[in-house]
Amino acid sequence: MSADNPFRRTKIIFTLGPATDSEAMLEALFRAGADIVRLNMAHANHEWTRTVIRRIRAVSLRLGREVGIMMDIKGPEIRTGDLAAPIELRPGEIFDFTVRGGAPGDSPEEVRSVGVNYADLVKDVAVGDTVLVDNGLIRLEVLARNETRLRCRVLIPGPLGSRRHINLPGVKVNLPAFTDKDRRDTAVGIEENIDFVALSFVRSAADVEELRAFLAEHKSHARIVAKIEDRSAIDNLAEIVRACDALMVARGDLGIECPFEELPGIQRRAVRMCLSYGRPVIVATHMLESMIQQPVPTRAEITDVANAVYERSDCVMLSGETTVGKYPLECVQMLDRIARRVEAEDDAPAAPPPELTSEKTKLLHSAVVLANDLPDSRILTFTRYGFMARSLAALRPQRAPILAFTPSIELQRQLRLLRGVEPYVMPFGSEPDITIENAIVFLRNKGLIAPGDKLIIATDILSQDRLIDAVQLRTVR
Numbered sequence: 211m212s213a214d215n216p217f218r219r220t221k222i223i224f225t226l227g228p229a230t231d232s233e234a235m236l237e238a239l240f241r242a243g244a245d246i247v248r249l250n251m252a253h254a255n256h257e258w259t260r261t262v263i264r265r266i267r268a269v270s271l272r273l274g275r276e277v278g279i280m281m282d283i284k285g286p287e288i289r290t291g292d293l294a295a296p297i298e299l300r301p302g303e304i305f306d307f308t309v310r311g312g313a314p315g316d317s318p319e320e321v322r323s324v325g326v327n328y329a330d331l332v333k334d335v336a337v338g339d340t341v342l343v344d345n346g347l348i349r350l351e352v353l354a355r356n357e358t359r360l361r362c363r364v365l366i367p368g369p370l371g372s373r374r375h376i377n378l379p380g381v382k383v384n385l386p387a388f389t390d391k392d393r394r395d396t397a398v399g400i401e402e403n404i405d406f407v408a409l410s411f412v413r414s415a416a417d418v419e420e421l422r423a424f425l426a427e428h429k430s431h432a433r434i435v436a437k438i439e440d441r442s443a444i445d446n447l448a449e450i451v452r453a454c455d456a457l458m459v460a461r462g463d464l465g466i467e468c469p470f471e472e473l474p475g476i477q478r479r480a481v482r483m484c485l486s487y488g489r490p491v492i493v494a495t496h497m498l499e500s501m502i503q504q505p506v507p508t509r510a511e512i513t514d515v516a517n518a519v520y521e522r523s524d525c526v527m528l529s530g531e532t533t534v535g536k537y538p539l540e541c542v543q544m545l546d547r548i549a550r551r552v553e554a555e556d557d558a559p560a561a562p563p564p565e566l567t568s569e570k571t572k573l574l575h576s577a578v579v580l581a582n583d584l585p586d587s588r589i590l591t592f593t594r595y596g597f598m599a600r601s602l603a604a605l606r607p608q609r610a611p612i613l614a615f616t617p618s619i620e621l622q623r624q625l626r627l628l629r630g631v632e633p634y635v636m637p638f639g640s641e642p643d644i645t646i647e648n649a650i651v652f653l654r655n656k657g658l659i660a661p662g663d664k665l666i667i668a669t670d671i672l673s674q675d676r677l678i679d680a681v682q683l684r685t686v687r
């Protein structure tokens with residue numbers, strides 16, 4: 211397909227923060243093609259959350275481009291507390307992490323300290339263990355512990371800011387998968403009708419099921435993204451992939467919890483496993499990290515983004531680049547540009563399809579084989595619950611976009627996650643044939659199809675009063 215292809219297959223997620231939460235910036239980012247907005251609940255209070263969700267919806271409505279909203283809940287994550295000003299940790303300095311309101315009373319005056327949001331930290335960690343802070347930038351060694359504090363020595367120094375993430379590689383943290391804070395955050399998300407909940411530090415399928423039960427209890431249709439971030443997730447990868455609706459390779463924490471040289475292999479294995487189970491997959495973190503400060507990415511970052519596209523991931527994701535970075539719009543434009551270019555030249559053979567268990571998915575597979583055989587064809591599908599669009603996306607058509615029509619705006623937002631799917635909202639007619647005709651007129655009016663284009667239509671049709679599954683080939687007149 212040409213470089214001016216209106217359909218980018220790889221989807222773009224960006225994290226909302228002070229750099230991007232204004233109406234003007236949201237509008238610019240949506241126009242630039244952002245598909246999903248992520249809210250990182252480690253940094254968000256409920257008032258801000260409600261305000262920005264409503265703002266996102268209002269801007270979407272105004273632009274006629276509905277984006278998805280993903281609430282990233284923090285799960286069993288340990289963080290330091292708020293600080294009035296950053297503490298500059300010095301090499302060799304003795305430093306305390308306190309719980310249950312421990313220090314300063316407990317620490318001698320010369321020992322500086324910070325509170326931590328997890329009281330049992332002092333039980334889980336042993337003398338000699340390593341404590342990593344702020345994505346592993348700061349490293350400390352545990353010297354001693356008591357009921358209210360961990361006393362450490364700074365091995366690798368650095369500035370300690372507010373709410374910094376603590377990693378304890380190899381330590382089994384005794385926190386529930388879905389914490390009380392997660393419940394409160396998710397309840398707000400459900401009230402505001404979010405589209406995805408991303409659960410951090412998923413360790414097993416049971417963690418996903420716990421969230422699923424909570425969503426069902428609260429009558430939410432939000433889809434579950436399982437974030438894999440540590441060794442237990444890698445050990446239980448297959449069951450997690452089967453249990454979730456989508457997987458996120460959260461490379462920030464994975465790269466700390468596992469030896470970093472294992473990260474590329476883990477990413478490749480996770481993406482391939484998702485493809486083999488037909489699960490959407492997101493590659494996240496540090497994709498354009500240098501663009502937090504600079505207007506252009508490094509060559510290595512460009513290649514990293516391209517690699518995620520070559521691997522046929524569904525989405526790439528931005529974090530610090532768009533929360534606090536100087537060039538958030540340029541970052542989305544950069545992802546868009548790299549993805550389109552790589553997709554235009556990707557001529558790798560079709561990947562083996564996921565296991566096709568039903569007659570319906572076998573039929574959809576035949577539609578994708580046909581699309582791969584016909585240059586410049588498009589796949590059209592009609593979907594009430596998303597099954598058709600998800601199944602087609604999982605089959606990874608090589609070039610043809612999947613134009614998915616649905617009467618549901620919620621489903622349209624959720625379909626934004628899927629590689630190659632361009633979702634449109636349209637009320638369905640009384641008969642499938644009328645709906646197909648309406649969709650073709652809609653696409654022609656938008657200039658998205660032209661006479662002579664081949665359309666492969668995967669939907670049920672009415673035949674002698676019976677609905678039958680069908681794949682049709684039509685040429686646009």
Ligand SMILES: Nc1ncnc2c1ncn2[C@@H]1O[C@H](COP(=O)(O)OP(=O)(O)OP(=O)(O)O)[C@@H](O)[C@H]1O
Nearest residue numbers: 225226227228250252253254375462529530533534
């Ligand atoms: N809603 C927000 N309000 C204020 N600052 C934010 C917000 N979201 C993110 N930030 C800032 O942007 C930085 C990068 O964002 P990101 O979402 O990657 O958070 P993180 O805590 O570093 O990582 P993780 O994704 O592992 O939770 C954060 O460390 C924080 O300082």
Ligand SMILES: CC(=O)C(=O)O
Nearest residue numbers: 460461462463494495
């Ligand atoms: C996104 C995230 O949480 C991580 O990469 O660790």
